[in-house]
Every structure is written in structure tokens, then in C-alpha cells.
Amino acid sequence: MSWRTYIREVEPYVPGEQPQGETIIKLNTNENPYPPAPAVEKALRNMDPAWFRKYPDPSADILVEALADCYHLPKERIFVGVGSDDVLGMAFLTFFNSGKPILFPDVTYSFYPVWAQLFGIPYETPALDGDFRIKPEDYRRENGGIIFPNPNAPTGVFLPLDQVEEIVKANRDSVVIVDEAYIDFGGESALPLIERYDNLLIVQTFSKSRSMAGMRVGYAMGQEELIQALGNVKYSYNSYTMNMPSIILGAEAVRDEAYFRETTGKIMKTRENAKARLSRLGFSCTDSRTNFLFITHPRVKAAQLFEALRRGRIYVRYFRAPRLDNYLRVTVGTDEEMEVLYDFLESYLERL
Numbered sequence: 239m240s241w242r243t244y245i246r247e248v249e250p251y252v253p254g255e256q257p258q259g260e261t262i263i264k265l266n267t268n269e270n271p272y273p274p275a276p277a278v279e280k281a282l283r284n285m286d287p288a289w290f291r292k293y294p295d296p297s298a299d300i301l302v303e304a305l306a307d308c309y310h311l312p313k314e315r316i317f318v319g320v321g322s323d324d325v326l327g328m329a330f331l332t333f334f335n336s337g338k339p340i341l342f343p344d345v346t347y348s349f350y351p352v353w354a355q356l357f358g359i360p361y362e363t364p365a366l367d368g369d370f371r372i373k374p375e376d377y378r379r380e381n382g383g384i385i386f387p388n389p390n391a392p393t394g395v396f397l398p399l400d401q402v403e404e405i406v407k408a409n410r411d412s413v414v415i416v417d418e419a420y421i422d423f424g425g426e427s428a429l430p431l432i433e434r435y436d437n438l439l440i441v442q443t444f445s446k447s448r449s450m451a452g453m454r455v456g457y458a459m460g461q462e463e464l465i466q467a468l469g470n471v472k473y474s475y476n477s478y479t480m481n482m483p484s485i486i487l488g489a490e491a492v493r494d495e496a497y498f499r500e501t502t503g504k505i506m507k508t509r510e511n512a513k514a515r516l517s518r519l520g521f522s523c524t525d526s527r528t529n530f531l532f533i534t535h536p537r538v539k540a541a542q543l544f545e546a547l548r549r550g551r552i553y554v555r556y557f558r559a560p561r562l563d564n565y566l567r568v569t570v571g572t573d574e575e576m577e578v579l580y581d582f583l584e585s586y587l588e589r590l
């Protein structure tokens with residue numbers, strides 16, 4: 239047999255486009271429109287390239303400590319990685335080894351099936367209801383682990399905490415991962431539940447609410463046993479995942495609580511305004527608690543609108559997938575960017 243027979247065949251995750259150039263309005267990958275906290279810039283200027291001669295601290299201690307202060311947790315309950323994608327991938331590898339199918343919603347973050355396939359983990363995908371809500375009763379069957387984003391992506395729909403708890407409680411023999419990439423935009427974190435549930439892992443990221451997608455910083459929080467297990471797998475693969483600037487600048491970003499409240503607050507305000515403006519144009523929006531909107535219009539196909547926006551140099555996200563293919567996911571930008579979007583949509587719809 240040729241070596242080709244033995245290549246690990248995977249169908250990769252497809253990230254949103256990163257078009258280059260200044261003249262576009264980029265609302266396609268849920269980046270934060272505001273810069274990172276001012277202390278990040280200051281720390282960046284004070285960085286000495288001579289530091290890069292040495293390996294970074296493998297435990298990323300100053301970052302873990304800043305997160306521990308922020309969330310009032312002991313350091314032993316925090317794991318950090320290269321964006322939450324790294325943390326999530328590591329968690330799949332660490333916790334989903336029973337051979338039984340893991341569960342995640344049919345409409346969700348499209349990286350989950352990719353990791354499952356890469357690691358040979360069987361999975362089942364219980365369907366969201368007609369309003370894109372997770373049905374907790376679907377997560378009462380036998381399983382090898384559970385993962386879902388809260389709020390969910392790309393719908394923006396938030397699952398109330400009592401229902402998250404219901405799922406965690408009904409599955410004490412599985413690890414339940416709650417991917418809280420968007421929790422800082424008005425959801426309620428399940429973090430307090432880690433006190434009571436040793437099977438709950440919370441994963442968050444600096445990419446959205448802390449304006450640091452380019453730095454690649456993510457983290458998980460849970461009881462010591464889970465965090466220890468993640469660390470053991472990580473150190474069996476690559477001890478030095480996080481680079482020195484990410485560790486230093488990440489710590490600075492976490493310390494500025496006031497700036498974090500201000501920018502996430504602005505985004506939520508713009509989002510609520512966008513819901514009203516877009517409904518006036520005839521769009522239906524889910525009740526998103528994230529930094530994006532999930533919208534559909536009765537008179538125009540999403541695919542067609544996506545192309546028209548693109549030609550107008552406004553980038554949004556379109557998913558050619560069952561149940562999603564008549565929706566657009568639109569990141570909440572600045573008020574100025576959103577005005578350009580509303581103007582475009584208004585004149586486009588008038589011309590129909």
C-alpha cells in the first residue's frame with residue numbers, strides 16, 4: 239500500500255475570510271471593533287526583544303495569576319492556551335475518550351465535528367428547536383461527553399443557567415464543556431457552578447470581549463482534577479504553547495476591568511440598536527446575547543445578500559449548511575460601521 243493510504247484524512251475547519259486592506263467593513267469573524275486595553279499598548283512598547291532569546295514560562299504564570307485575581311479562583315483551577323480553539327482541542331483529546339458518542343447541538347460552532355473527526359471521537363448532534371434553542375432533555379441519553387457554546391454560535395441564543403445546570407447535573411459521569419466565547423456580552427456565566435460540579439469545564443477567550451484575537455489567548459476553568467488532566471495532556475504534546483508576548487499582554491488586558499466593562503457595554507448597546515434598526519428593514523433577528531447578529535429577511539435570499547454586501551465591501555458570514563443557509567451572521571461593529579451597513583441594506587432593499 240502506498241503511504242497515501244495511511245494519511246490521516248480530515249475535512250478541515252474553514253475560518254472566516256481575513257481580507258486585507260483598509261477600505262472594507264469587516265463584520266465576518268466576530269472580532270471586537272475596539273482596540274485592546276490601553277495598558278496592552280504600553281506593555282508592548284516596553285517589551286525588549288532580548289527577552290525572546292529564552293523560552294517562555296511554560297506555566298504562563300503571570301497570565302494565570304491575572305485570571306485568578308479577575309475570577310477569584312485559585313490558580314490551580316485555570317488552564318491557558320493559544321486561543322480557546324487550542325484549549326478546546328486539548329479538552330477533546332483529554333476528556334472524550336470513552337468510545338461513546340459525545341453530544342453537541344446540530345447547529346453550533348463548526349469546529350466541534352472537526353476535532354471529533356480528527357481524534358476519532360464518535361458524536362451525535364441533537365437538533366435545536368424551531369427557535370434555535372437547546373433542549374436540555376436531549377442531553378439525558380448515554381454519552382461520552384457534552385459540549386455546547388453558551389450563548390450558542392452562530393445563533394447568539396443564550397441558554398438560561400438553570401438549564402445549563404440541568405444538563406451538567408444529569409451527566410455526572412461525563413465531562414460537560416461550556417464554551418463561553420461570547421459570555422461577556424450579556425449572558426450569565428456558569429462559572430459559579432464549578433464549585434458544585436467536578437464534571438464542568440468552562441472555556442473562555444480573549445478574542446472577542448478583550449479585543450485580542452490576533453494574540454491567541456484562551457483559558458479553561460474547572461476543578462483542579464480537570465485542570466491537572468488538561469495540563470498533563472498539554473505537556474505531553476508541546477510544553478511551550480503560549481508565546482511570551484501573549485502571556486505578558488494577556489495579563490495586562492485582564493487587569494483593566496473598567497475598559498473591559500466600557501467596551502463590552504458599548505457593543506451591547508450597538509447590538510440592541512442594530513436589532514431595532516434591522517427589524518425596521520424587515521429582518522428577523524434572534525435575541526442575540528453576543529457580539530454578532532443572526533439575521534434573515536423574508537424577501538431576499540441570504541446567499542444573494544451576502545454577495546451583494548461583499549461587492550459593497552461589507553464582509554459578513556454566510557454558512558452554506560442545513561438550517562443556516564438563509565441566515566447571515568453579522569458581527570457588531572462600531573456605530574459608524576453599522577450605519578454604513580444600514581444604509582447599504584436600506585438602498586439594496588429599496589431597489590428589489
Ligand SMILES: *Cc1c(COP(=O)(O)O)cnc(C)c1O
Binds near residue numbers: 456
Ligand atoms: C471564536 C470562537 C472560539 C475560538 O476562539 P479563539 O480565537 O480560538 O479563542 C471558540 N468557540 C466559539 C463558539 C467561538 O465563536
